[in-house]
Amino acid sequence: MKATFKAIVFLLVALALAVLGGYIWGATGRWRAEDARAKAGVGLHLSNARANMLAARVSLFEVNFGDASRSLESAKADLVTVAEAFERLDLGAEAAAAREVAARVDDAKQLAGRLDQTANTRLADAIRLLPKMP
Numbered sequence: 001m002k003a004t005f006k007a008i009v010f011l012l013v014a015l016a017l018a019v020l021g022g023y024i025w026g027a028t029g030r031w032r033a034e035d036a037r038a039k040a041g042v043g044l045h046l047s048n049a050r051a052n053m054l055a056a057r058v059s060l061f062e063v064n065f066g067d068a069s070r071s072l073e074s075a076k077a078d079l080v081t082v083a084e085a086f087e088r089l090d091l092g093a094e095a096a097a098a099r100e101v102a103a104r105v106d107d108a109k110q111l112a113g114r115l116d117q118t119a120n121t122r123l124a125d126a127i128r129l130l131p132k133m134p
Contacts, residue, residue: 042082075105
């Protein structure tokens with residue numbers, strides 16, 4: 001009877017250790033996958049912001065300030081999302097750069113609203129300042 005009880009306790013401890021080990025092993029991979037997914041999302045928003053900024057430049061060349069303003073608004077929204085994501089990933093310098101670009105995009109949007117062609121040069125400067133993915 002005593003030997004059976006010891007065997008059952010031993011099997012339960014071994015099962016608990018196996019479950020704990022499996023959880024830790026699986027969680028390690030999950031954390032890396034979540035980090036990679038977050039970085040992919042940041043890259044997507046950064047690409048969308050760049051595309052919208054370039055579309056706004058084309059609209060400004062065509063003297064279509066309404067389309068330029070809409071593209072700049074979309075770019076700013078993506079840049080704010082990028083800055084927040086960089087902060088969640090503890091990338092403060094990249095977050096600050098994204099916020100700076102968002103401010104410049106907002107400035108270009110205001111210039112475009114006043115039908116000012118200098119919005120194009122401000123936008124070109126903003127595109128050069130876009131942060132890179134780490």
